[in-house]
Amino acid sequence: MTRAALSTQDYETFRIFLEEACGIVLGENKHYLVVSRLGRLMADEGVATLGELVNHLRQGSNRPLRERIVEAMTTNETFWFRDTFPFDILKDLILPDLVERRVRNPRIWSAACSTGQEPYSISMIVQEYLASRPGSLGDVQIHATDISPTILQEAKDASYDNLALARGLSPERKQKYFVQVRDNRWQARPEIRNRVRFSQANLLQSYSLLGRFDVIFCRNVLIYFSSESKADILARMARVLNPGGYLFLGSSESITQYSDEFEMVRCPRGSVYRVKSGLSARPSVPPPRPGPRPPVGGKG
Numbered sequence: 001m002t003r004a005a006l007s008t009q010d011y012e013t014f015r016i017f018l019e020e021a022c023g024i025v026l027g028e029n030k031h032y033l034v035v036s037r038l039g040r041l042m043a044d045e046g047v048a049t050l051g052e053l054v055n056h057l058r059q060g061s062n063r064p065l066r067e068r069i070v071e072a073m074t075t076n077e078t079f080w081f082r083d084t085f086p087f088d089i090l091k092d093l094i095l096p097d098l099v100e101r102r103v104r105n106p107r108i109w110s111a112a113c114s115t116g117q118e119p120y121s122i123s124m125i126v127q128e129y130l131a132s133r134p135g136s137l138g139d140v141q142i143h144a145t146d147i148s149p150t151i152l153q154e155a156k157d158a159s160y161d162n163l164a165l166a167r168g169l170s171p172e173r174k175q176k177y178f179v180q181v182r183d184n185r186w187q188a189r190p191e192i193r194n195r196v197r198f199s200q201a202n203l204l205q206s207y208s209l210l211g212r213f214d215v216i217f218c219r220n221v222l223i224y225f226s227s228e229s230k231a232d233i234l235a236r237m238a239r240v241l242n243p244g245g246y247l248f249l250g251s252s253e254s255i256t257q258y259s260d261e262f263e264m265v266r267c268p269r270g271s272v273y274r275v276k277s278g279l280s281a282r283p284s285v286p287p288p289r290p291g292p293r294p295p296v297g298g299k300g
């Protein structure tokens with residue numbers, strides 16, 4: 001597909017489709033991005049213009065095609081212990097706070113987990129914390145979600161090449177928490193993998209099947225969304241957080257303008273948001289425990 005094959009009207013129609021499908025807002029002048037990311041997919045589908053592709057989407061339910069387009073248009077960049085400070089805050093402030101408040105079996109949500117580096121980094125921190133305070137929290141469950149089934153499959157496999165492992169993982173942690181499965185491939189050990197559950201979830205849709213959480217990591221994804229989607233997602237995240245629950249955003253993301261339901265907790269090298277008290281109450285029934293979950297449906 002060339003720039004010429006992408007008419008202004010097709011581009012506009014595609015922009016609307018993409019935002020409705022996954023929240024990503026394409027700027028006015030991102031034609032090159034669409035052209036470069038969808039060229040191969042369109043060749044595979046045998047369509048010449050973006051308008052034709054959108055027409056294909058409109059004809060009945062074509063879920064695999066929708067998923068492929070969303071996967072082609074999303075950015076999956078991630079690495080181990082990204083930005084460092086959220087993991088320090090988790091270890092030094094949040095896990096001790098949960099122990100202090102006698103929270104049992106806390107749940108942590110990695111809400112756009114990409115290939116798994118974020119939830120497994122969280123799991124390593126939990127492992128290290130519990131090694132020095134065994135039994136202090138009960139079972140910690142990490143629930144990791146992403147919109148992309150392909151990415152989720154990679155995340156579940158928990159197996160990475162040396163290049164991916166070199167991005168943020170210390171040699172000590174690599175030796176301790178990974179086992180070599182092939183020449184250039186290492187897999188996270190069961191004690192790190194087993195506390196992480198994965199399911200597909202679109203942040204634009206309902207969170208009601210996910211249960212409630214004590215900590216949410218929602219990092220480096222809202223940056224692509226409109227102000228309305230950010231406000232809506234933050235409001236619904238506030239509702240699934242237990243009282244005193246925490247929310248991490250990416251280091252270039254902020255809550256100001258979008259939500260007044262959180263207060264900022266400043267820490268030596270970064271900050272985290274805490275849901276204001278009175279917004280949510282711990283439910284009398286426990287949240288869902290491990291097990292495969294269906295994809296989420298309408299809003300809630």
Ligand SMILES: C[S@@+](CC[C@H](N)C(=O)[O-])C[C@H]1O[C@@H](n2cnc3c(N)ncnc32)[C@H](O)[C@@H]1O
Pocket residue numbers: 021022023024074075076077078079082111112113114115118145146147148151201202203204218219220221250
């Ligand atoms: C840049 S990665 C961030 C990964 C990780 N949170 C980090 O900070 O390293 C963004 C992820 O968001 C996912 N994503 C994009 N739109 C989404 C949506 N509407 N719902 C859920 N996940 C989405 C993408 O598939 C991608 O894996």
